[in-house]
Amino acid sequence: MASRADNIASSLSLANFSKATELKNRIWFTVGALIVFRFLSFVPLPGVNPLILESLYSKTQGGILDLFNTFSGGSLSRMSLIALGVMPYITASIVVQLAASLHPALMALKKEGEAGRKKLNQYTRYGTVGLCALQGWFLAVSLEAYGASSGLQAVVDPGIMFRVGAVVSLVGGTMFLLWLGEQITSRGIGNGVSLIIMAGIVAQMPKFASNLGQAYSAGDTGSILIVSLIALIIGMILLICFMERAQRRLLIQYPKRATQRGMMQADRSHLPLKLNTAGVIPPIFASSLLLLPLTITQFAGNSLNPESTMGKI
Structure with missing residues (x-):
């Protein structure tokens, strides 16, 4: 809702x-x-x-x-x-x-x-x-x-x-x-x-970025690893947002209704069902x-x- x-x-x-x-x-x-x-x-x-x-x-x-x-x-x-x-x-x-x-x-x-x-x-x-x-x-x-x-x-x-x-x-x-x-x-x-x-x-992200920068300055972490880690974090965020907003739309078709002027065309609608109904709790x-x-x-x-x-x- x-x-x-x-x-x-x-x-x-x-x-x-x-x-x-x-x-x-x-x-x-x-x-x-x-x-x-x-x-x-x-x-x-x-x-x-x-x-x-x-x-x-x-x-x-x-x-x-x-x-x-x-x-x-x-x-x-x-x-x-x-x-x-x-x-x-x-x-x-x-x-x-x-x-x-x-x-x-x-x-x-x-x-x-x-x-x-x-x-x-x-x-x-x-x-x-x-x-x-x-x-x-x-x-x-x-x-x-x-x-x-x-x-x-x-x-x-x-x-x-x-x-x-x-x-x-x-x-x-x-x-x-x-x-x-x-x-x-x-x-x-x-x-x-x-x-x-x-x-x-x-x-906690600033602390994580600071530790990552210190590791890079000390030579413990390479630039390729840092770029890959940042790309992985961004990709995970995009995937989570996509799955959170994903919906399955069930088609709802209403029958034709008879009026004084004749038959009316049947209406169509859809019922949006959230794909991830459980959220982050599990x-x-x-x-x-x-x-x-x-x-x-x-x-x-x-x-x-x-x-x-x-x-x-």
Whole structure:
């Protein structure tokens, strides 16, 4: 279902863009909301030492935390208020959608139309709060355990107050992102949650370009490899956009109608069906499952060898 902003943009030419006041207001609102998201990614979690956290994150790169950090725009490595990002909401959405296909009561809600959809969205938000609280608690406990095993205090004042404060801050940050995404969807352009994820990924591009330039300056990477990598990224973006916008049009033919003046010609129309109805949720969920064993192995290795962790620091 196309949004109001999409309908306005589809019937608008570049020559008349200056007259489209509503579309410009929606664009500026979206840009402002994404700027607020980027500012929040630099607000640190109360009671943590960011220098120690940087050394902790450098030892767990390549796992599921690296994926979460990419989607949150580097917030997890800085342990900001929105360190969890919107991943708990995505996980809760997957669980509710699967439950709606298996549980009879939820399946009945799904068939009730708009009222059932609102009820399922409410259950998704409840699940998001529960997942945020659980993940925030384990994250706070892990930070305290890391400081105790490595000899470096990652938490300034460990204890129950720090854990409760971390859980409240992380839950509030994630729920604020969901509210911000809903505002973008209703008052901006596009899907708010998807735009927040995209902004987090795009925010990592300057760092990627800087590392690529440093590797080229040091002679570790050749110019042919860099050009091939850039061409591959552009090709992937074009392919993803093509598949995202692809539609399969089902022909709908209406029968002839009899009127006082005679038979009327049959009308023809089409029903556009999106080719990729699932969106980006299945790849994200599959990537999380594939990287989960690697993350568990990394944390198990660090907890079993605290001396080696101190040597690396």
